Amino acid sequence: MGMTIAEKIIALAAGVPEVKAGDIHTVNLDRMMSNDGTTHLTVDMYHNKLKHPHIADPKKMVFIVDHNVPSDSPKTAASQKKMRDFAREHNIDFWEGKGVCHQIMMENYVRPGELIFGADSHTCTYGALGAFGTGVGCTDLLYGMVTGTSWVLVPETVKFNLVGKLPEGVYPRDLMLTIIGEIGANGVNYQVMEFTGEGTKTLSVNDRMVLCNLAVEAGAKTAIFQADEIALEYLRERGREPKAVFESDPDAVYAREYTFDLSKIQPVAARPDFVDDVVPAKEVCGVRIDEAFLGSCNNGRIDDLRVGAKILKGHKVSDHVRFLVVPASQEVYLQAMKEGLIEIFMESGAIVMNPNCSVCWGSCQGVIGENEVLISTGTRNFKGRAGHPSSKVYLGSSATVTASAIKGEICTADQL
Ligand SMILES: CC(C)[C@H](C(=O)O)[C@@H](O)C(=O)O
Numbered sequence: 001m002g003m004t005i006a007e008k009i010i011a012l013a014a015g016v017p018e019v020k021a022g023d024i025h026t027v028n029l030d031r032m033m034s035n036d037g038t039t040h041l042t043v044d045m046y047h048n049k050l051k052h053p054h055i056a057d058p059k060k061m062v063f064i065v066d067h068n069v070p071s072d073s074p075k076t077a078a079s080q081k082k083m084r085d086f087a088r089e090h091n092i093d094f095w096e097g098k099g100v101c102h103q104i105m106m107e108n109y110v111r112p113g114e115l116i117f118g119a120d121s122h123t124c125t126y127g128a129l130g131a132f133g134t135g136v137g138c139t140d141l142l143y144g145m146v147t148g149t150s151w152v153l154v155p156e157t158v159k160f161n162l163v164g165k166l167p168e169g170v171y172p173r174d175l176m177l178t179i180i181g182e183i184g185a186n187g188v189n190y191q192v193m194e195f196t197g198e199g200t201k202t203l204s205v206n207d208r209m210v211l212c213n214l215a216v217e218a219g220a221k222t223a224i225f226q227a228d229e230i231a232l233e234y235l236r237e238r239g240r241e242p243k244a245v246f247e248s249d250p251d252a253v254y255a256r257e258y259t260f261d262l263s264k265i266q267p268v269a270a271r272p273d274f275v276d277d278v279v280p281a282k283e284v285c286g287v288r289i290d291e292a293f294l295g296s297c298n299n300g301r302i303d304d305l306r307v308g309a310k311i312l313k314g315h316k317v318s319d320h321v322r323f324l325v326v327p328a329s330q331e332v333y334l335q336a337m338k339e340g341l342i343e344i345f346m347e348s349g350a351i352v353m354n355p356n357c358s359v360c361w362g363s364c365q366g367v368i369g370e371n372e373v374l375i376s377t378g379t380r381n382f383k384g385r386a387g388h389p390s391s392k393v394y395l396g397s398s399a400t401v402t403a404s405a406i407k408g409e410i411c412t413a414d415q416l
């Protein structure tokens with residue numbers, strides 16, 4: 001029987017010739033990532049719960065401080081110290097303040113064909129490079145750390161056929177929010193979203209990251225693209241080799257299929273408090289905002305900063321808006337500096353921050369107050385996600401967020 005890309009990756013990690021959806025397999029993990037959201041809990045369990053604490057292979061581990069960096073309280077400082085000390089003691093790769101975990105992973109580690117666990121729900125981002133990345137809790141992360149292995153219930157795969165090309169001024173973020181709006185927040189629960197079709201050839205690795213990253217917002221176990229020439233070029237530029245390059249067999253089994261015509265996609269926004277409450281952005285135009293956020297592991301890359309800077313150039317951020325611009329990594333930040341983008345943001349009145357999760361999860365920077373409204377390129381708009389429970393978060397593309405920051409109310413770039 002034919003297999004999908006995801007099934008082939010699991011089969012390779014399990015050391016068996018074939019797997020099918022519904023099977024349970026023990027797998028070797030290629031890598032494990034953990035960030036300051038939960039690593040302190042994993043470290044506590046390591047010390048307090050294990051009879052024979054040890055790490056199978058420290059080279060497989062990556063610890064990244066990105067959620068609350070620089071630390072914002074004595075409490076986070078203490079939990080980050082725990083993480084930092086543990087990483088040093090055990091020779092674990094450690095990154096602090098260098099970028100959002102998934103961006104760091106994509107820039108430095110992920111290889112096609114790998115099976116990667118991350119103690120973070122957006123680990124599905126790595127499918128942009130043809131890897132199977134999935135989020136786990138810290139108990140599973142600890143098990144993986146100690147044994148180098150884990151288990152996987154092989155998920156079904158759902159095929160997303162992409163045709164055509166996105167129109168000018170419409171972005172992968174609009175496409176993925178549209179898909180989530182259509183299939184719903186439980187649309188692909190515990191399934192793999194496989195993106196395929198000629199439309200994928202119009203998408204860069206950065207674009208593919210946007211799609212894969214948000215897959216978990218539709219309940220997906222992960223999302224994946226075939227590692228084609230575009231992905232292999234991204235790898236080559238970074239001096240990495242693939243582990244394995246797979247494509248789905250013609251007779252692979254899919255649970256369902258959808259087709260999305262990219263040329264029909266329009267700017268959209270997700271209304272508070274649900275990621276799948278997606279409407280044409282024009283429908284929410286006029287909503288007064290207090291803050292705008294351009295950043296996160298979904299939309300803090302150089303492409304996003306270029307889009308934002310192009311729209312902002314020659315304009316000023318509205319008097320009553322804080323516009324936070326947060327590059328997803330130092331690599332992105334440096335590139336933006338070289339291109340003069342940071343200057344444009346600063347001169348227009350934006351607040352440019354150090355690479356981190358920022359107000360995407362509203363626990364460290366930019367937290368919004370009672371009844372305040374944020375328009376954001378972050379991943380989620382759940383109640384209280386960015387601060388006070390009465391505050392509201394709208395999600396939109398980098399273009400819509402920047403245009404709204406200028407106007408002081410939600411608007412699309414073509415309305416400026
Ligand atoms: C803190 C972390 C565990 C969490 C996640 O798993 O996604 C966060 O990154 C988020 O986006 O809500």
Ligand code: SF4
Binds near residue numbers: 100120296378379
């Ligand atoms: S940027 Fe947002 S979604 Fe991404 S890891 Fe940080 S908090 Fe989670």
